Amino acid sequence: MNTKPPQTWKCEHTLKGHTASVNAVAIDPQGNILACGSDDRTVSLWDLKTGKRIFTFFGLLNAVFSVAFSPRTPLLVSGDFDKTITCWNLDTKAVRSFSSQSGTNHAHSGYIFSVAFTPDGETLASGSADKNIKIWNIPRWVSTRTLRGHTDTVWSIAISPDGQILASASADKTIRLWRLNSWEEPRILTGHSGWVTSVAIGHQGKILASGSQDSTIKLWNLNTVKLLYTLSGHSAAVWSVAFSQDKQILASAGKDGVKLWNLSKGELLHNLSGRHPIAFSPDGKTLVTGGDGTNLKIWRQYVPVTESAPNPALSGEWYSILGVDKLASPQEVKLAYRRLIKQYHPDLNRSANAKDIMQAINEAYAKFEEEARG
Structure with missing residues (x-):
């Protein structure tokens, strides 16, 4: 028999301000700032603790589908529907676009659905509807390599904590694992019966989670490249997966809601009234989810007081x-x-x-x- 977990989650803030659907969220490495990319062609910054809007970046020509913070410098990048990667300096608010080696801003020939930094902040990867993944050198602001192999849209990418492995999820129903140090042929994971829409790497780079249009989440051992188990519970496509940094919880999201899973047992812990996209704070105690259309929700983990856990004395030795x-x-x-x-x-x-x-x-x-x- 399952026992009630000691933690639960409450929605502390509902963020309103975008005029169209929010497609992507990211939290800065310090856990202070939330970035959101939207169909309204803006990227907004919010104070994660207070839920107040800090700043909005305007000037994009099309919708924003992905955002990522640099782990080392005050930079935020967005992947856009106009096939461009835009970089925002958080200190100066200056904007510039990445260029390919040929000098064009349109290195990808399709919409950019995912962006991710390596842990040292020196390299950025982007996945696109053009079926490719591009590797970008941040100091030089140029693309240095294109990873080809997927036969359909690359929906999501994730980079391991040691910066050695890039995982990519595709509408061709496969996951590919690329070694960023050797650029050898990728290892291919199969098992989903629909588009693989999202990937995340957790447990210090040991476990890969994949969400799919087939409404399941699969957990993979990255060392052995073996399937560990499948989580079933969603009634619609799973568009986002995210690990908490305390290694205990996996979040998954689709149009049918957000689910939190106990990783050690593979059991469902909570159902939350949110939706895609999702992101955990660095300490794992805050979760950001999509809300109703243009809104976002900030959830906090808390410990309920129970009669079996009496309060400590407020005075005495x-x-x-x-x-x-x-x-x-x-x-x-x-x-x-x-x-x-x-x-x-x-x-x-x-x-x-x-x-x-x-x-x-x-x-x-x-x-x-x-x-x-x-």
């Missing part, structure tokens, strides 16, 4: 508040403090007295540190 023995080792005290933070931090716990409890916990730990210094 530090060890009583932290729930440890007076002679506990410093490591035991630190572990107890961390457990209490996860349970009572106001960002996670929405109970009325969470702030008071957290203040008492912090003061107790400060008293412990003061006595330890002696």
